[in-house]
Amino acid sequence: MRMMLKVTVPTVEGNKALKDGSMGKFIEHSLSELKPEAAYFTAEKGQRTAYLFVDVKDSSEMPYFGERFFLAFNAAVDFVPVMNAEELKRGLPKALAGIG
Template identity: 40%
Template sequence: MRMLLNIRIPHEPFNTFVREGTIGDVMAKILDEIKPEAAYFTEQNGTRGAVLIVNLDDPSGVPALAEPWFLKFNADCEFRVVMLPEDIQKAGLEDLGKKWR
């Protein structure tokens, strides 16, 4: 299942990794491990953030996606199911509309 993983990263310990010159290695290790379909880095509520598109075959895979962010950065993670246009076309919205008029 395609999921949007929204990550809010506090200033520490991220700033320390930047000062030490190790942030690139830390980020590369996490991204290589979780293999997002897409990764975008942005500001969120005045702090660093990331929005990743990941695939989740089973709910038991959530810790493997979230724990690196929790453990390395003390980050907050939120998961949302997302669909492509072809997914919404297969959802049967017309039938649901008729059923729930």
């Protein structure tokens, strides 16, 4: 299932990782391993935030995707199921059939 992995890095931990050079290396390594469909980076509510769109085949894979960010940055990690336009197109008729 396609998931949006939202990673929010606390300012103190993010500043430390940025200053010591570990943040860039960590992000590069994580993107290489996780192979997200897309990755976006921004600031949200004053904190460094990443949005990674990944394929989670089984809920047992959630630690593989999330724990690295908890351990490296004391980050908040959220998993949100998402769909693309084609999946929405396939799903809407099913939703309408259920409303009847």
